[in-house]
Amino acid sequence: MPLLAIAVLAAGTYAFRLAGPLLRDRVEVPGRLRRLLPAATAVLLTALAVTAALTEDGGFAGWARPAGVLAAGVLALRRAPFPVVVVAATAVTAALRLCGVP
């Protein structure tokens, strides 16, 4: 990863972040859009979580990783603390790979 690529990604990301705080006083976000934001956030996070769990390089990532993420999801539903959720995901995935599951 060349430094230039990191710099471009960083600059673009900062621009996305800064637009809201800078323009908020001048641009009025419509109420409808504002009400959609929490739902849109949840949709994006879910899609990112599921695609990151199931896919790699545009193909299936194997069973071990989604199984670990599923275990984490069950623990999160039972309101387990965040670190427990993360450790469970890696532990289940590692255990399955140890048993030969890809």
Next chain:
Amino acid sequence: MRSLWRTIGRGTLRDIALVCLADALVGASFGAIAVSGGLPPWAPVAMSLLVFAGGAQFAALGVVLAGGDPLAAVASGLVLNARLLPFGFAVADALGGRLATRLPGAHLITDEVVAFVLARHGTRARRVTFWTCGLALFASWNLAVAGGALAGGAVGDVAALGLDAAFPAVLLALALPALRERVTRRAALYGTAAALAATPFLPAGLPVLLSLGGLAVPGSRPAAGRRGPGARPE
């Protein structure tokens, strides 16, 4: 410290600490995966300090490690980070009014911070929550990435440790509370299905943005006037 305790509340402070710890585990896995994939240790460290967005970092790293073009890595990271634009509007009031606080504050906007701030009401509570959570996450994430990058060479096979499951797990845990609402859950279901179906055909990063289409499916759009988190103007 006591006033911080009172403004944020003990429960939220504990939640912030736990999210920091969880993100530290994810950050360590990011550093280790990058270095064991052949990148020099400074690359994941510089990326984490300057980009500071786990999703985009993992997406860009995935493209690079798969032998993809750096331009494609940048593009997929930027597409993924486009969600920070609406996030910025959603939490803008929590950064403070002065330019001197908005400029550095903007860099601290992440999924986690937005989730915490949207759950708070009242300008002061939102402001204190934003800065506490943002600074704590920035410190723990970057220290952990550096630690992971240093250890990465020694760890060897990161896949055997299941480290790649840490990132999706923390994202799912962040999304689940909002999914308790039926309408949001339905939108997420449709959107995620669309993203999965598109993954083999579209460049990395785009399928996730496609998931927003789930909000357009009838019956999955939050009703007007619903008072969800963030629905109140101030």
